[in-house]
Amino acid sequence: MEEEAVADGAFADNGTCIYWGTDYIEGKIWLIGMFGTTVALTSIILNFFLCIVYLYTPSLAKSAVLYFGVIAVVDIIMGFNYIAAMSVPVFIDYYGLLWLYHVFVSCVVTVVCESNCALFSSSLLILLATTERLLRTFQVKTTTHLRRFVEKNRVGLCAGCILVAVAYKLPTYFELDVTEHLHCGVEEFSRFEIVATPLVRNEIYRKLFMFWTRFIVDRISPFILLVLMNFKIITALKQQTFTPKKAVFMPSSSTKCSRRNIRDATRTLIIMVSLYIVSQAPQMIISISEFSTPNLDEKLRDDEGLHQLYSYANDICSICSLLSSCLRFPVYLANNRQINDASRATFRYFCGYWRAEKKPKDYRPISAPTASLTAGKGRNPDAPQMIISISEFSTPNLDEKLRDDEGLHQLYSYANDICSICSLLSSCLRFPVYLANNRQINDASRATFRYFCGYWRAEKKPKDYRPISAPTASLTAGKAPSKKTSGGPRTVKLAEDPRKADAAESMANKPTDVENTDSTSNYSATYEYHLNEYRL
Secondary structure (H helix, E strand, O other): OHHHHHHOOOOOOOOOOOOOOOOOHHHHHHHHHHHHHHHHHHHHHHHHHHHHHHHHOHHHHOOOOHHHHHHHHHHHHHHHHHHHHHHHHHHHHHHOOHHHHHHHHHHHHHHHHHHHHHHHHHHHHHHHHHHHHHHOOOOOHHHHHHHHHHHHOHHHHHHHHHHHHHHHHHHHHHOEEEEEOOOOOOOOHHHEEEEEOHHHHOHHHHHHHHHHHHHHHHHHHHHHHHHHHHHHHHHHHHHHHHOOOOOOOOOOHHHHHHHHHHHHHHHHHHHHHHHHHHHHHHHHHHHHHHHHOOOHHHHHHHOHHHHHHHHHHHHHHHHHHHHHHHHHHHHHHHHOHHHHHHHHHHHHHHHOOOOOOOOOOOOOOOOOOOOOOOOOOOOOOOHHHHHHHHHHHHOOOHHHHHHHOHHHHHHHHHHHHHHHHHHHHHHHHHHHHHHHHOHHHHHHHHHHHHHHHOOOOOOOOOOOOOOOOOOOOOOOOOOOOOHHHHOOOHHHHHHHOHHHHHHHHHHHOOOHHHHHHHHHHHHHHHHHHHHHHHHO
């Protein structure tokens, strides 16, 4: 796809300097230059944020969603390569940027090779993730051992997929070359030409490797395998959902969380594979048409309408693949709770927004004076004064106009007076604003007002009545302590007398009605005694 885009860019006949450029540039500046570039930049931003989420959440790299993070790295490379291989030539031909064309031809071979490696790596990683999901649907002992091996060696298998893709797509680096025509001017686009190498001109290599091998390995096999495995996973997931099983034990919270994460990862993978299949469907149709149509190159040269359709179809296929990589991160957010929670936490961290689950404090002292407290210090012109200042600055010969026009002079005079009143009104309203919005100033103002008005509201509970156990200082003021009161109340001495103690014990053994009568009489006798003491 990229080979066709760059190979159609420039060529020179023998002894003739000709530059054809991009076909149908007026339409492709919108399709590739605007829409395709926007999708590529969006894909780069979203997948770059997903990579940061994986870096700040190491637990994701140890779970079943590791493949999504590796695919995000590959998608970032695909986005940059699309801009370099597809968008840049369109901008070069539309705006005539010769310096950018020289940069483009110096790195076009590397960009095309990287793009092919990234595309095939993405296909292999999606196949690997789908294979691990598929192994969970079988309950055979052999598949169980294989699944455990895949789960323990996810990182190594991902690295192996990338290495296989690089080794398989490395020959594309030797399929293109840049030739410089010295007979063409330095300031001409036709000085450099992107040509096919002698390797591509080899008939066996072209038919066997470039057509049959890539047609089967790159396009047909991944498409068919993903369709079959996705269908099997969906069928197994439906059976697990609608088939009730008898619970032998109550699962723990960690087991429930693990099962939920597996279901989320499975659902996310199904949607991601479905997106990949839909995005690769147009490319499959074009590949089948290329395989089944003899002499396609001659028909494209003869039929202008067919050539235009074929050119736009290839560009749309590239954008579909890029759009699939752009939509993966929203799919993860909508269907995978692990990635959703980690993404939200990372976003809050980078935006400086934390939601600390703490109880709100009733009062927090101000550590530094706020803007509302320092308002009015220095020169801070308000809106009317700003308008007058701007009009003074932007109006030439204002003094002469004021002298000549009486109405303008009157308006200017009143406007300055209104500005002064507005500043005074602002200073007048500051204290009510402090009272309404600052609790510290509000409490201090209320306390100061109560102090000067002699009004205090002491929030204390009323004391309950307690009987006096001994004469207070006000009753015994001016009197010397007597022998009767020096040892305390007479009732204490009666309690210490053994005869009285025997009498109290004998009265306690009497019936209830007699006991109540004696207790009443003792209370009245004690009360009369204390009353006589106070009278003395």
